[in-house]
Amino acid sequence: MEDKRFDEVIAELPSTFRPVGEAPYDEMWKNIEAAHFDAQAARATSRGRVLGVLPWLAAAATLLIGIAIGRNTASKHSADAGSSTLASAAATSSQPTAQPSADAYRDETTRYFEQVTGLLIALPNPTGPDRFASAAGNSRLAGKASDLLVTTRLLLDSPAAQDPKLHGLLDDLELVLAQIARLKGERSKSDLDLIQQAVEQGDVMSRLTSAVATNPSAD
């Protein structure tokens, strides 16, 4: 190709190289609005709702944790009673209650982290061949995410979230789980891409792994 012709080819590129057609700007805006503003509003509403029912929620959480602690302590006591001396049983019963409570929160948080990790691993790769899974599969993932979202919000308002690192992780997980919970019917590549981006940007998987490692079960 001669120089002159090549210069013409370059000059014609704006009109010949992948000419841009009309884009569905309104449709794109709706998706952007749903992904950003609706998610933001839902987040604010859920926070407001949580704050509004906080006294009830706190009471319920305390009750649940109390039952868990009771069961935990009772089973430990009964195990001890069978194999230990009276002296060691007395020593066990005189331990402060703060330790079992901390253990219960730690157990619950670790179990929750493991479940979230499992869910994120089960999520298909947006560029992989399994990205268009069945509607039933999507609903199952969305249902699981909704359940975990409730636990996330309870944990966010519990003493478990007093650690700023854990609080930050729970905040990010709340966002990711809210996105997964919205998956309905045919999953689009865009939805999965957004979820994957949220996971990657927040470095969620490695933070989860590290949280499980540093927050082991109290068993």
Add this chain to the structure above:
Amino acid sequence: MNDAQLISRVIAGDRLAGRELYDAHAPRVYSLVFRMSGDADKARELTQDTFIRAFSRLAQFRGDAALSTWLHRIAVTVVSNSRRKEIRFRREVSLDEARSVAAFEGRSDPDLKQSIDRAIENLSDAYRTTLIMHDVEGYTHAEIAEVLGVPEGTCKSRLSAARAQLREALAAYKE
């Protein structure tokens, strides 16, 4: 309303301000993303991703560069990341599929337009982005340098090298 006012309203959750910002920048962002990706569906998804990412990071925008430059930088990053993911995925296709793709690509193609398309596609990321931004989308070297975060001189040398490779790829055409 100026960019700074729009930005603060979007951060506060104002949808109308968000739409105004989107309307002002979406056509140019979409055009760049479409030229870089070459597929309308993909361009739509990547444009959406660009704005969603931009809105969620708007609080981090310090105003050192123009908002359009910042947005276009995000767009280029989004397209490059998507391209990398595709390349990674393509590497995972079976050997048979790879052979059939190679056989298809090896056929001689008399269409100059398709050859130009393929030659540009085969350029490295940096060369292709620079050539598309300058020769197709009409960005100045200063604008490209700001978007890509490289000196203007680097931009000029990348464009020159990209054109040289393109010329070499199209050397067989005599018309």
